[in-house]
Amino acid sequence: MKTIMISNQKGGVGKTTTTLEICSILGKKYKVLGIDMDAQRNFSMYADAELNQVPTVNEVLNAEILLKDAVQHLPKFDILISSKKLVDAPKVFGEPDDIFLLKDVLEDAQDYDFVILDNAPARSPLLYMSYIASDYIIPVAECDDGAIEGLNEIQLDIARFKKRHQTDVKVLGILLTKYEKTSMHQMAYETLEEIGEKLGGAPFKTKIRKSIVVSESKTARQSISEYQPQNTAAKDYTKLCKEIIERIQG
Numbered sequence: 541m542k543t544i545m546i547s548n549q550k551g552g553v554g555k556t557t558t559t560l561e562i563c564s565i566l567g568k569k570y571k572v573l574g575i576d577m578d579a580q581r582n583f584s585m586y587a588d589a590e591l592n593q594v595p596t597v598n599e600v601l602n603a604e605i606l607l608k609d610a611v612q613h614l615p616k617f618d619i620l621i622s623s624k625k626l627v628d629a630p631k632v633f634g635e636p637d638d639i640f641l642l643k644d645v646l647e648d649a650q651d652y653d654f655v656i657l658d659n660a661p662a663r664s665p666l667l668y669m670s671y672i673a674s675d676y677i678i679p680v681a682e683c684d685d686g687a688i689e690g691l692n693e694i695q696l697d698i699a700r701f702k703k704r705h706q707t708d709v710k711v712l713g714i715l716l717t718k719y720e721k722t723s724m725h726q727m728a729y730e731t732l733e734e735i736g737e738k739l740g741g742a743p744f745k746t747k748i749r750k751s752i753v754v755s756e757s758k759t760a761r762q763s764i765s766e767y768q769p770q771n772t773a774a775k776d777y778t779k780l781c782k783e784i785i786e787r788i789q790g
């Protein structure tokens with residue numbers, strides 16, 4: 541089982557879209573669990589999971605219910621939904637040892653091939669739990685200074701946890717989303733190549749092209765790959781998943 545976290549503290553860069561596509565595409569061939577670590581619950585909503593009166597990641601982290609009794613089985617993958625209560629995570633999970641809670645929970649997820657974590661655009665104990673529980677991180681960025689700055693934050697975070705021997709997380713690759721064929725976007729990709737050297741993971745060759753269909757598919761509560769498989773972004777995500785498997789297999 542490999543755990544992959546999708547992250548950037550910059551909001552709106554395409555983290556949740558990426559989580560949903562990876563879960564849906566890898567889910568055709570592998571046993572996949574997606575976990576929504578964001579109180580906004582966008583991943584839970586985009587994936588069309590049941591949101592009312594069902595167990596969430598909050599109860600699982602608090603050991604009130606076992607992981608296997610809290611996951612929902614969707615057609616392509618399993619999901620552990622999020623809770624609005626997670627806005628209080630800094631208070632509820634404020635003890636130093638709490639950063640190990642997710643790692644402990646995932647000991648019960650060994651039957652899966654992949655666990656994919658969607659993170660909120662914020663620093664919180666939930667983000668730290670993800671660093672500690674993950675084998676790999678996919679930092680997501682769009683062509684924007686804030687998103688690039690977010691990558692530097694990731695580098696500092698990883699260095700901090702590694703120094704304390706709390707994680708061995710590796711950068712699987714930086715993903716450029718909402719890509720357009722302009723010189724500005726090409727320059728952004730070159731910047732990612734430089735940052736990738738510092739982060740220890742080159743950007744994925746596959747860039748996710750900008751497409752209006754991405755938001756349409758959300759309204760339809762489907763992944764883009766299901767909603768319109770011939771769409772450019774859907775094809776890009778399929779190529780990305782091949783690259784992910786190649787990189788993991790080394």
Ligand SMILES: Nc1ncnc2c1ncn2[C@@H]1O[C@H](COP(=O)(O)OP(=O)(O)OP(=O)(O)O)[C@@H](O)[C@H]1O
Binds near residue numbers: 719758
């Ligand atoms: N390739 C793309 N082309 C066009 N629009 C996109 C693309 N990827 C994502 N978007 C749009 O960008 C917006 C933000 O996407 P998403 O919710 O995946 O970002 P996020 O990083 O998870 O945001 P947050 O930080 O709030 O969690 C959404 O409206 C989504 O439809």
Ligand SMILES: [Mg+2]
Binds near residue numbers: 557
């Ligand atoms: Mg999101």
